Amino acid sequence: VRAEGARPSGDAAVDEAYAHLGSTYKLFWNVYKRHSIDAHGLPLIGTVHYGEDYENAFWNGAQMVFGDGDGEIFNRFTIAVDIIGHELTHGVIDTEAALLYQGQSGALNESLCDVFGALVKQYSLGQTARQADWLVGQGLFTEKVRARALRSMSEPGTAYDDPVLGKDPQPAHMRDYVDTPRDNGGVHINSGIPNRAFYLAATALNGNAWQGAGQVWYDTLCDKRLRHDAGFKDFAGLTIQIAGEKHDAAVRRAIDDAWKAVGVLP
Ligand SMILES: [Zn+2]
Incomplete structure (x- = not known):
């Protein structure tokens, strides 16, 4: 319904998908010189109005799929x-x-997805680290829900507290790490800890979060030394190492302090 360069369709879901797929492409290309998500120019395609009252969005390995919500x-x-x-x-x-x-x-x-999701938002709005709200999925919940957003990167565990949904279960520190067999071992829960580390590093450095801390997180994600089964400590250690190799001492120190503040490093 809307090809690249075509005019707005008038369908809100189509036009939002078009704009936000474009914003994501722009962050990765303009800042990290990455040509689409596979680094080889994969066209970004989205299907909207999927199913009926479908309450999710997902990447199916080839394209985005968006529900309308209930x-x-x-x-x-x-x-x-x-x-x-x-x-x-x-x-x-x-x-x-x-x-x-x-x-x-x-x-x-999960945390890396929240980090680059936040950076897409901040880059598209031209916000510095200290101007950003650090909320993930603001606007996604209806007004009937007592929620600010799906998650908070600055204050994990405070995004919502609602009679139907319950309370945001994210920890903000390793001492509150949630051991659970649910959610693949709490992948959407314990992501609060590295999320807050990124927030702390980015705001300590201020400026644009997609530079500094964002560049280090991107380089770490693409570094061959990062193993498939890396734990928080492995990832933290590699961010500090890469910051030391490619950035000035202030960046390295801010990242080191951030991982210590959330209890990932002693
Ligand atoms: Zn995810």
Whole structure:
């Protein structure tokens, strides 16, 4: 319904998907010189109005699929640019570190998607690290839900507290790490810990989060030394090493402090 360069269709879901797929492409190309998610120019295709009242969005390995939400809990899934950035980053991870979707490597996988989703949003809005809201999926919940967003990267565990949904279960520190067999070992839960580390590093450095901390996270994701089954400590150590190799001492120190603040490093 809307090819590259075509005019707005008038269908909100189509036009949001078009705009946010474009914003995601722009971050990865303009900032990291990555030509689409596979680094080889894969066309970004989205299907909207999937199913009926479908309450999710996903990357199916070849394209994006968006539901309209049920209108009770969820609005349409094209509404939030960072959700689209998040889903497409799963494709980037699949072609780079391919972090196993289980336990800590799975939580790192989820966290990296939140990080680059947030960076797509901040880059498209021209916000510095300190201007950003660091919320993931703002606008996704309807007004009937007591929620600010799906997740908070600055204050994991505070995004929602609602009679139907319950309370945001994300920990913000290793002492509260959740050991659970559910959710592939809590991949959407424990991602709060590395999310907060990124937030702390980016805001300590201020400026644009897609430079500095964002560049280090991107380089780490693409580094051959990052194993498929990397845990939080492995990832943290590699970010510090890469910051030391490619950046000035302030970047390295901010990242080191951030991992210590969330208890990943002693
Ligand atoms: Zn995800």
